[in-house]
Amino acid sequence: TDFLCSSALVYVMLSCTFRYGRDDMDVLGMAFRRDIFLSSRQVYPPLQDKERSIHTKVQEKILRKLGDNAYPFFFEFPDNLPCSVCLHPGPTDVGKVNIIIINIQSSVRLAIRKIQYALDKGGAAPSAETTCEFIMSDKPLHMRVSLEKETYYHGEEINISVDIGNSSNRNMKDLSVSVEQVTNVVLYSNDKYIKTVAYEETTDTVPSGTSLKKVYTLCPLLDNNRERLGLALDGKLKHEDTNLASSICSQENTTSAFPLKNVMFNSMCYYLLAIYK
Missing domain, CATH: 2.60.40.640 (Immunoglobulin-like)
Structure with a gap:
């Protein structure tokens, strides 16, 4: 609280980044990565999120515990933002590691995973x-x-x-x-x-x-293919809840x-x- 003086501004940034290859492959100042989506939000001084009528259960508990020192914030993912997918490279794919990482960038860097659910529309069987x-x-x-x-x-x-x-x-x-x-x-x-x-x-x-x-x-x-290389996964192989990557569902129109x-x-x-x- 001493650090946050009346003139200080604190922002949180949500970024969705695609990376192709490893960090050490970047040469001549060219990074094989692209920021697909960036969004920033002012956390302090609070604008509208603290007075928002609906909070998540976790936010409600933190607000009760910390009181005035807690400043909740919200991000909304836009439509068609890609899910977190990691391609586990094969033995001949040297350096061809590509991954989608969604980060909340601040003094603390936090990686989060985005997944999607498809509704069973009950259409004609293929x-x-x-x-x-x-x-x-x-x-x-x-x-x-x-x-x-x-x-x-x-x-x-x-x-x-x-x-x-x-x-x-x-x-x-x-x-x-x-x-x-x-x-x-x-x-x-x-x-x-x-x-x-x-x-x-x-x-x-x-x-x-x-x-x-x-x-x-x-x-x-995935359990039957865990030793195979060249697979696309929902997240990373080390995550316990990782599955084979889902088919991409998009709204074309x-x-x-x-x-x-x-x-x-x-x-x-x-x-x-x-x-x-």
């Missing part, structure tokens, strides 16, 4: 189908793959319905299904990382003139003052593959 024609075969092979829903949460099993109609003269064997994580880094580089996070290879066969209908179950988990094009340095999605031999 499906895909293909027809393959072979040389020396008059009739094709038709395969259809479908899911129960579009959005899955971490730790939730994915039931994959496979329907194969083999009208060709070839025998199909060794069907495999997998889930692949696809990460595109478009800032400072055009790197693309494709990593299989769940895989099952079967001995199912589809002889000529027969069909197959079966449901396969996959469950992509948003009217927010924070455009989507300003934050698209990473794109994250997952693909389902069904392959036969």
Whole structure:
């Protein structure tokens, strides 16, 4: 309190920063980082936050304990601000460590994590189908793959319905299904990382003139991929509550003052593959 004289001003800054590579890679004064979002707020003298009618439970406890010496503040994240994602590099990706860090910059530096939740909209279940024609075969092979829903949460099993109609003269064997994580880094580089996070290879066969209908179950988990490199994670590997990075959900037609094009340095999605031999 002695330090905060009547003319002193105390600000807190919230910054969202993208970094590509390590700190020691910065050369000739050029830093491979970009401040995606900056916001500052005056904490002392208090403007409006202390008189705000709604406080969090933690703020209420601190206000009761410290009384007039406590100055709460609030930050609001803009729409489309990216989540905290860290790309765990592979053995050939020397220096290609990129991470999104959100900091509260003051005399105390505090890193916080931003995550997003997707609501289950209950839309049409995704499906895909293909027809393959072979040389020396008059009739094709038709395969259809479908899911129960579009959005899955971490730790939730994915039931994959496979329907194969083999009208060709070839025998199909060794069907495999997998889930692949696809990460595109478009800032400072055009790197693309494709990593299989769940895989099952079967001995199912589809002889000529027969069909197959079966449901396969996959469950992509970080625990099953912890030793693999090149994965994108929600946060850092050392965090106990870290998961595989979520698919990026964005509002393409948003009217927010924070455009989507300003934050698209990473794109994250997952693909389902069904392959036969």
